[in-house]
Amino acid sequence: MQLNAGNTKLENKIIAEFNKWQLAVGDGKETNISPNSDSGEMLIKIPDQYIAHKYGEPIQKLFEVTYPDFLHNISSHEYLRSRAILAPTNIVVDEINTQLLVKIPGTLFTYLNQDSINDVGDDDNDFRSTFLVEYLNSINMPCIPKHELKLKGQSLDIVGLYLPRVAFSHEHTYVAISRVTRPEGLHILIDSDDCSSKNITKNIVFEEVFYNLPSVDN
Incomplete structure (x- = not known):
């Protein structure tokens, strides 16, 4: 994502340093504070200015x-679509949505997905009985929409980064931190087991993914 330009030389210097840090994370070049970690997985320290320190409920x-x-x-479309809360898993997103929905005035509506199976063959086919509706509705995994979606008349954008657990996939960390257009817009809350916030997280980058990418100079 392209960063916004600053209004002064100092602002542009801060933005350039932020961009350099983003790219280092994405390329797997940010300092690994756990040199004995497995290939592709490293622990990195998040600069303190991007950390949202937890006091109470994260x-x-x-x-x-x-x-x-x-x-x-709440009625400003620009306000809502310009900010976000990101999380690494659907389960964590559900936890965030559940807590934030109660802050929005209005009636809660629940929308369900299609839970029937078409084109399964003749009536003797046991496909329907093999995959019960209850089972299909319980599936909760990446790339598949959930059975139940909720809203309260407002569609909230997501900003910031909540990590109650570490990132677990290639460039998860980079994708999250590259969503913001200015350094002061990034707020990362890394929750630890002792209920305090910290500034260390896992950064997973498999460099072999980049081996066959065409050069930008070509």
């Missing part, structure tokens, strides 16, 4: 720094 803290003065801006 989702509430991240919400406060991401959506300040929320109720006064």
